[in-house]
Amino acid sequence: MTVLMSLTFALLVGACVIGLVVNSLMFQRARNQHDADALAVSLADKLNAGNRIGQINELEAQSRELVYLSRQASERCTSEEPVLAGLAAQLLEESRVQHELVDAERRNMALSMVEDVQRTAASFNSGRGGSELRLPWLNAAPVRITEIELGSIAGVQSSVRSSKLVMELHDFDLTRGNVDRRTGLFNAELNARLPEDGDLKFVFASLPACIGGFASPARNTNDDVFRSYKRIWRDGAPVSGVPRELPSAVQVTCASDVSIANSASNHADLTLRSTAITFGASADEH
């Protein structure tokens, strides 16, 4: 009887210890996921700082219209008003040069975004301000960032609506699939080439549009809808390079050192992932 009770007691204690370890592991995982989610949102916040993605999208659209109208004016002047042909050609050339400036600024902005995110990641890893857990049966270190990818969220178009002021251009865009028929927004990550100036690149960044004067806030999203442009952080160190398009979302992979019963052999990395999208385009001021 004594032996039976002792065995039962020992089994009960063993089951409690195993349950405690598993419970603590799951609990720490939930805490680490919260830290990863907060980190992803704060990194995503930096991407559209000052509504820079929204503004560059607007600039792209306006520059595109200017090049189109300048080309039309130049062709009309060449055929109908030869006196003004020279001036029209000069204006066309200027609009093309200015678009190249916009394009260069877009690339510069992508580089600036990468540097902002990398700087924040380095600061986070050096500070390691996340939650940690120290128990006799489980040790879990705060999370550290192992990978960062910049990209966009599937199905999110650009923040710019096609202006119907130039109906010919609007119809052309509808025909070519540059503009979504239902929303009137330019499709993202698509080179909306002009018919005559096909050498110029007109790409609109994916960004939630401003609806009814309200901009969408930065938020966490499902990992499955993230589309990666470029990995900018790997194995705890920055990776050089610039994404091909302006990113509006970030996916962060974090890891936390976990050891059971303070044993060096029972040691593993608990990996977590979180995705967030930046806040949408702000309302137009005019």
Place this chain on the structure above:
Amino acid sequence: MNTSCRCGRAQSLVEITVGIVIFVPVFLVLFDLSMILFASQQNENMCRNAAQAAATGDPAQAEARARIVVDQQNQSHFGNVIPNFRLSSPVETIITSRPPVAHDLIADKFYNPGGPISGTAIVATEVDVKPFIVHALYTGKSPLTFRTKQSFPIKYVMPREVVTRDENVE
């Protein structure tokens, strides 16, 4: 034979009694520790949800949103087991950047052009646990109070609005 039978029964009774005397307090301690662990984990989960709720929306109403989460926890089926979750007022909101007020020269009105607000919402919550026996081992006080604090980045975009002169003065 009767004597040996009675001795056998007496031995079993003594063993059971000793077993119960040892087993019941151990069981109560284990139960208390389980309740304490459960309550502190529930408190932390609830605090995380409250911090996320506080960070989503106008910072001026952060405390109201956090309080809703705490009230829901107390009314849930977990609340039937441990009903004493509390929000530690006030909810802290640290704003690091917000859109500046602009002046419309033509209409002579001050307005907020709208835009994202950056910062952190910090929420602290407490839970009271009334154990059977564990508190007598070290403090003697009941209930035991467990406190936790969680933070989350603020995710809010202010809409465009006209501000009065009083609101403009800082």
